[in-house]
Amino acid sequence: MGRSLTVLGCDGSYPGPGGAASGYLVRSPGATVWLDAGPGTFAALQLHCDPSSLDAVVLSHEHSDHWTDLESLGAWFLCCGGGPARVLAPRGLAERSAFATNPVFDWQVVEPDEERAIGDLRCRFSATDHGPTTLAVRFEALDGPALVYSADTGAEWSAAVLGGGIGTLLCDATYTKADEGRLRHLSGRQAGAMAADASVERLIVTHRWPTVSARVLSDEASTAFGAEVAQAAPGLTFEW
Numbered sequence: 240m241g242r243s244l245t246v247l248g249c250d251g252s253y254p255g256p257g258g259a260a261s262g263y264l265v266r267s268p269g270a271t272v273w274l275d276a277g278p279g280t281f282a283a284l285q286l287h288c289d290p291s292s293l294d295a296v297v298l299s300h301e302h303s304d305h306w307t308d309l310e311s312l313g314a315w316f317l318c319c320g321g322g323p324a325r326v327l328a329p330r331g332l333a334e335r336s337a338f339a340t341n342p343v344f345d346w347q348v349v350e351p352d353e354e355r356a357i358g359d360l361r362c363r364f365s366a367t368d369h370g371p372t373t374l375a376v377r378f379e380a381l382d383g384p385a386l387v388y389s390a391d392t393g394a395e396w397s398a399a400v401l402g403g404g405i406g407t408l409l410c411d412a413t414y415t416k417a418d419e420g421r422l423r424h425l426s427g428r429q430a431g432a433m434a435a436d437a438s439v440e441r442l443i444v445t446h447r448w449p450t451v452s453a454r455v456l457s458d459e460a461s462t463a464f465g466a467e468v469a470q471a472a473p474g475l476t477f478e479w
Contacts (some may be wrong), residue, residue, distance in 0.1 A: 242267045242380055242411065242479050245259060246445070247283040249471035251424070252304055254279050255449025259473060260304035263388070263409070269461070270294045270358030273312075277304045281311040283473060291321040295357045298328040299390035300337060300373035313338035325363075327355060329372040342441045349374060365400050367392035369423045377401040384440060386479040389430075391446065393423035399437040407479040408434050409471070412444035412460055414451050427456040431463030445471035459479045 244268045248259025249259035262280025264287055265272040271288060273280075273296045284290065309326065313336070316322040322343040322474070326333070333339045333346040350364050351353065351374065361407045363377045363381055369391045375398070378386040380475070384406025387398050391411050398408050410433070413424035427444060434442040447453060453470050460468045470476070 242383065242386070243476050244386060244407065244443075244479055245287055245476045246471045246473055247273075247280040247287075248277050248473055249445040249447070249450045250277075250304075251411075251446035251451075253449070254304075259283060259301075261446060264288065265360075265378060265386065267358065267360050267368060267378075270360045272297055272357055272360070272378075272448060275299055275305045275308075275390070276312070277306070278308055281308040281315070290315055290324075293324055295325040295327055297357075297362070297376060298332060299388070300329055300369065301332045301371050302391070305391070306332065306335075308396070309344075310337055313341060313343050316343040318393065325357075327357075327397075329374055329465075331372075363401060365396070368395035369393060375401065377405075384392065384479070387439075391424060392424060394419075394429050394433075397433050397437055398439060405437060405439045407441045407443060408437070408439040409445055409476065410434060410442045411446045412456055413446050414448055415456050416459055427458075427460035428463045431460035431465075431468065434468075435464050442466075442468040443471055443477065444468055470475040 245264040247262035250258040259279025260277025261275040263274040323345040364374045367373045389410040410430045410431040412427045416428040
């Protein structure tokens with residue numbers, strides 16, 4: 240098995256009709272990671288892997304559209320057996336879970352600028368520009384370019400703080416430039432410009448509000464990036 244990124248859900252802030260919020264499956268030869276666990280993503284996860292095969296769950300922050308389907312994984316363990324699942328999350332998130340003290344989860348607090356190993360992946364975290372402590376993460380295997388997930392962020396953060404050699408940036412692009420500054424998120428234009436400044440090889444935009452045009456957003460991101468960008472969609476898998 241190579242290194243892959245599968246989109247389980249990518250709707251921004253809330254799941255649209257038939258959609259799912261933020262959640263991704265990151266795989267390498269030696270690791271299987273559920274990255275964010277927004278509403279609707281546990282159902283999709285089961286289409287791609289046995290939940291008991293997860294080496295870790297990585298949660299970026301406490302907003303409900305990024306973690307609440309973890310509760311479904313907890314219920315799955317209670318019904319089907321197994322665990323504990325290793326859960327890496329910012330300080331304070333565990334206390335929001337009904338499984339905060341249940342042994343189905345091995346909660347591990349991650350601080351900004353920490354590094355952790357998950358199987359053959361080295362993970363480095365960075366605090367973004369997003370209100371509650373929110374952690375972007377850089378994934379690196381033994382060789383090849385890195386995968387970076389911006390999580391949710393405003394314009395005061397850049398993927399460049401996680402170093403060079405970023406092959407793929409999965410980046411918040413919640414709305415178009417008309418809404419810049421409305422919330423601590425990025426527009427397509429801002430995501431494209433930031434990725435270009437960080438010398439990213441490939442940009443995948445995600446976390447788009449369901450009411451926002453995918454075409455308009457990806458067009459402005461591509462213009463700012465200087466190359467075509469990919470739009471996250473449930474079920475898509477990218478090699479990284």
